[in-house]
Amino acid sequence: GAGVSQSPSNKVTEKGKDVELRCDPISGHTALYWYRQSLGQGLEFLIYFQGNSAPDKSGLPSDRFSAERTGGSVSTLTIQRTQQEDSAVYLCASSSQPTNSYEQYFGPGTRLTVT
């Protein structure tokens, strides 16, 4: 079946602009995660959604970052007033259950470059 998809695959934006990154999880997966992969910091957790519960936003690096998940499926990560340090690959993952042993399936990522 279809895996996790993300769009766009690449995004180049000017410093100060807002960007939206989209994630389509695997159908039926209730848990959705966003991570950021950057050269200096490795892979970092950003935010987690589980069903209709309030999201865990503990990994968001600043209030310029926000995310929503509509209808328990598609998620959008928004970065406002982008900065050069926001340049990274943004990864989305989903899993059928949020418990420890359930695999997270990752999308191909969106490479964001802020110039």
Place this chain on the structure above:
Amino acid sequence: GDSVTQMEGPVTLSEEAFLTINCTYTATGYPSLFWYVQYPGEGLQLLLKATKADDKGSNKGFEATYRKETTSFHLEKGSVQVSDSAVYFCALRAGSYQLTFGKGTKLSVIP
């Protein structure tokens, strides 16, 4: 907080050589442990996992054993191939839902 430390790369091996990538962790509770692999130009894929002490995860000739006494989950393969060239990430989940990753180890296998 939770953390994962893995050996820094890059690692370059000849085909058919033995591979070990060390991984140690710090976590509260009883984490599940994972190795993810990222092939060039592709997304992260789960390679193997272990959910409790002394479990051995294995896949594609790779193995790792969950050692609680040494808080380790070292990745091994007896004979690497060129197609194993990738970046390998050790990760854990403990209590919270997100994965905590090591910084990754880049493996290059030369013919």
